[in-house]
Amino acid sequence: MATNSTTELSDSNFLLKINLIGNHRKMRKDIKCWNFEMIVDSDRTCFMDFGQSVVDKYPPRYLEVAHVQHYDVLKTFPEVNSDQELLVMFDLHNKKKVVEMFIVYSDPSEPFKPINEWEFEEEEQPDNNIEPMVITILVILIH
Numbered sequence: 001m002a003t004n005s006t007t008e009l010s011d012s013n014f015l016l017k018i019n020l021i022g023n024h025r026k027m028r029k030d031i032k033c034w035n036f037e038m039i040v041d042s043d044r045t046c047f048m049d050f051g052q053s054v055v056d057k058y059p060p061r062y063l064e065v066a067h068v069q070h071y072d073v074l075k076t077f078p079e080v081n082s083d084q085e086l087l088v089m090f091d092l093h094n095k096k097k098v099v100e101m102f103i104v105y106s107d108p109s110e111p112f113k114p115i116n117e118w119e120f121e122e123e124e125q126p127d128n129n130i131e132p133m134v135i136t137i138l139v140i141l142i143h
Contacts, residue, residue, distance in 0.1 A: 012043040014090060015098045020058055021115075022105055034058070042090040047083045060105040069115050071100040077115045 020034040036058075040050065051066055060066060068080040070089050080086055080101075093099050102115050 010041075012041050013039055013097065014042055014093065015039055016101050017098065018054070018101045018103060019118075020054075020103050020105075042087070045086065047080065047086045050086065054103055063108060064105040065108050067104045067106060067112055067114070069102045069104070071102075071118070077102065077118070079114060 016038045018036050018038060020036070022033075038053075047068075051068065055066055069077045070080060072078055072089075072092055078085070078089075080089055089099060100120075102118070104112070104115065106112050
């Protein structure tokens, strides 16, 4: 399903730039997030498998749940909760094949606070094109 290689992308492959964020109450204040990249085949990736692959590599704390968001062309951070929303995300970023994503771990007993703004590094900020090349994934860990 996913590889860690950053080789040339085929028609159905996407580079996911993922920001993993922990519980804002329990995370270290000097660390903003953990960044990693994955290449996934949009034709073979389902939401549950994608989420499980991230949780397997970077496990949450006891009872924490993962919330997935991406940065889109409208400079918003829509949540991804299903296969259909994952396909829409890939479709929006089909031209450049790169997605900025955010994965946030949170305590299920607390209301989820979605990402609604992010300070991108100047050279890393995605283009404001209709079909951005890079999609960033942000992962937030919350206890």
